[in-house]
Structures are given as structure tokens and as C-alpha cells.
Amino acid sequence: MFAEYTTSELTAIFAMQGFAGLILFSVLVLMALGLAIIFGQMGVINMAHGEFMILGAYVTYLTSNLFATYLPGLFDAYFFVAMGLAFLATFLLGMLVEWGLIRFLYKRPLDTLLATWGLSLILQQLYRSIFGAREVGVTLPDWMMGSYPLTDVIEVPVNGLFVMALTIVITTGVYFLMFRSRWGKQVRAVVQNRPMASAVGINTGKVDRYTFGIGCGIAGVAGSAFTMIGSTGPTSGQLYIVDTFLVVVFGGAQSLFGTIASAFTISQAQSTMEFFLSGSMAKVLTLLFVVGILMLRPQGLFTLKVRK
Known part of the structure; x- marks a missing residue:
């Protein structure tokens, strides 16, 4: 597989695929952070998480068109506005879904799986009815275009650097929110002992609603980032939901560091293997590797330690 390439060519290939893996890693981390909060902290299997991401992508698309038509002089700054609106839209929808659906299904993970799968189909059809079946793309500001040449053969796209910085x-922000804020302490208290948390005055229903909303809001920001590396369609979210669940389970459902380490491992493995093999074979080999590790360590790479 490597014999037909020279050492310098292999170095350039691994460098380029490694950076492409970092961009995929960035999107997977943003998706998985929201899912880890919802699944790891609440035990809810949210199969509509990809559709929340696509809602953020569509909000970014609409904001791009709005600025291009009515505020062309401020077009270079539209992406920051789009990210804020994407978070707000998905956060509010997430809170509405938790209030109207999820709160009746706690401690029933299979029911949440079926309910959110149905919600994902509803949202897909809603996107198809509003935006059409064809995929759409956003126009990036000029400062996001182009690339930085690292060597004669290796170039780093500017939008990829922006996604990684984001x-x-x-x-x-999620780390400080979960581990350095009063609200994060309440979330962890509810996770570890819900009756006791309620007994000391924590409004567990409010904590659940805001937790679900913030998890969905982060998926909306992931949707904004997604528009820089791919086109947006009604079913685009389903392309990432399996990989996102894989990242969360492999890293440890309640571990922030595990989610990051898992996303990095999976994205780099897939990106490198896709160059030398087919995309489907890369996913198969990655899945086999993850399944093998989980057979030896079912709790994932990292777990949250709590007192028994």
C-alpha cells in the first residue's frame, strides 16, 4: 500500500490527511460535546441530534443570504452573528422538545431512542418542505478563503483553522460551564443523586431542560462549522450521528476528556485510511477497532469517578 510512494510523498500525504482529520475532529467534537451532555449527563439517546446540527447549518445559510442582500457592507462579520443565532434557535427548540417530549421519557432509554428517531424524521421532512430537497451552501467571507502554505506541497485552509479555533x-467554555460554575455543580449533583439534589432545593426539572437545551445549542454551533466543510441538506445530519455516538461511547459517556480523545482517534484514523482505502472500508476498520476496544473496556476509554 505504501510501496508506490516515496518517503517525502508519504510525509506530505500524512500531513495533509492529518490536517483533514483535525477538521473532521473539530466537527465531531462539537457534535459529541452536545451529545455527551445529553446522553452522558441525562441518559437520553437523542437520535435527532444530527437534525439539530442541520438546523444550525440552515440558520447560517439564511443569515448569509440576509447579510448578502441587505447588509453587504457587514458581510465579513455575518458568520459570528450566524453562530449566535444558530445556538439560540437550537437551544430554544431543544428546550421545547425537552418540555413537550423528553421529560415524560426519563429512565426509559429505548423509548427516548424511538421518540427522537421519529422527531428526526419529522425535522427532515420539515427542512425538505421549507428549503427543498437539494443541498445548499453558504458563501464564506473573503477572510475565510484561501490557505496558508506550510511547505511547497502542504497548504492549510483558513476556514479549517477557524473551525479548530472555534x-x-x-x-x-463547556469545561468551565460543567466543572467551574454553579450550574455545572447542580447538573453533576442531579446526575449522581437526583432525589438528594431535589431535597436540597435544586430544581431538577429546570436543570434537565437547560441541560438538554445547551446540548442542542452546541449542536447548532457545530452546524455553523459544518457549512464551511460541506453542503447542507435535509438528511445531512444522519451522516454524522453514528460517528458522534461512536465518539461518545468510545470515550466514556460522562467524560469530557474522553470525548475529545475519542474524537481525535477516530477522525485521524478515518482520514488517513480514506486516502489509501475506500471511505466505506475506512469506516468498517474504524468500527471494528472501536468494537474490539469496547469488548475489553465496555465503560469506554475514560469514566467519571464517583463515590459509592
């Missing part, structure tokens, strides 16, 4: 900011 991922670092969001991940840092």
Missing part, C-alpha cells in the same frame, strides 16, 4: 473556544 472548537477550542467551545470546548473550553
Whole structure:
């Protein structure tokens, strides 16, 4: 497989595929962070998580068109506005879904799986009815175009660097929110002992609603990032939901560091193997590797330690 390439060519290939893997890693981390909060902290299997991501992507698309038509002078700044609107839209929809559906299904994971799968189909059809079946793309600002040449054969796209920087900011924000804030302490208290948390005055229903909303909101930001690397269609979210669940389960459902480490491992493996093999074979080999590890360590790479 490697014999037909020279050492310099292999170095360039691994470098380029490694950076492509970092971009995939960034999107997977943003998707998995929201899912880890919902699944890891609440035990809810949200099969509509990909559709929340696509809602964020469509909000970014609409914001791009709005700025291009009515505010062309501010077009270079539209993406930051789009990310804020994407978070707000998915956050509010997430809270509505938790209030109207999820709160009746706690401690019934299979029921949440079926209910959210039905919700994903409803959202897909809604997107198809509003935006059409064809995929759409956004126009990026000029400052996001182009690339930085690292060597004569290796170039780094600017939008990829922006996605990675965004991922670092969001991940840092989630860490401080979950482990350094009063609200994060309430979430962890509810996870570890819901009756006791309620007994000391924590509004567990409010914590659940905001937790679900924030998890969906992060998926909306992931949708904004997704528009820079792919086109948006009604079913685009389903292309990432399996990989996202794989990342969360492989890393440990309640571990933030495990989610990041798992996303990095899976994205780099898939990106490198896709160059030398087919995309489907890369996914098969990655899945086999993850299944093998989970057979030896079912709790995932990292687990949350709590007192028994």
C-alpha cells in the first residue's frame, strides 16, 4: 500500500490527511460535546441530534443570504452573528422538545431512542418542505478563503483553522460551564443523586431542560462549522450521528476528556485510511477497532469517578 510512494510523498500525504482529520475532529467534537451532555449527563439517546446540527447549518445559510442582500457592507462579520443565532434557535427548540417530549421519557432509554428517531424524521421532512430537497451552501467571507502554505506541497485552509479555533473556544467554555460554575455543580449533583439534589432545593426539572437545551445549542454551533466543510441538506445530519455516538461511547459517556480523545482517534484514523482505502472500508476498520476496544473496556476509554 505504501510501496508506490516515496518517503517525502508519504510525509506530505500524512500531513495533509492529518490536517483533514483535525477538521473532521473539530466537527465531531462539537457534535459529541452536545451529545455527551445529553446522553452522558441525562441518559437520553437523542437520535435527532444530527437534525439539530442541520438546523444550525440552515440558520447560517439564511443569515448569509440576509447579510448578502441587505447588509453587504457587514458581510465579513455575518458568520459570528450566524453562530449566535444558530445556538439560540437550537437551544430554544431543544428546550421545547425537552418540555413537550423528553421529560415524560426519563429512565426509559429505548423509548427516548424511538421518540427522537421519529422527531428526526419529522425535522427532515420539515427542512425538505421549507428549503427543498437539494443541498445548499453558504458563501464564506473573503477572510475565510484561501490557505496558508506550510511547505511547497502542504497548504492549510483558513476556514479549517477557524473551525479548530472555534472548537477550542467551545470546548473550553463547556469545561468551565460543567466543572467551574454553579450550574455545572447542580447538573453533576442531579446526575449522581437526583432525589438528594431535589431535597436540597435544586430544581431538577429546570436543570434537565437547560441541560438538554445547551446540548442542542452546541449542536447548532457545530452546524455553523459544518457549512464551511460541506453542503447542507435535509438528511445531512444522519451522516454524522453514528460517528458522534461512536465518539461518545468510545470515550466514556460522562467524560469530557474522553470525548475529545475519542474524537481525535477516530477522525485521524478515518482520514488517513480514506486516502489509501475506500471511505466505506475506512469506516468498517474504524468500527471494528472501536468494537474490539469496547469488548475489553465496555465503560469506554475514560469514566467519571464517583463515590459509592
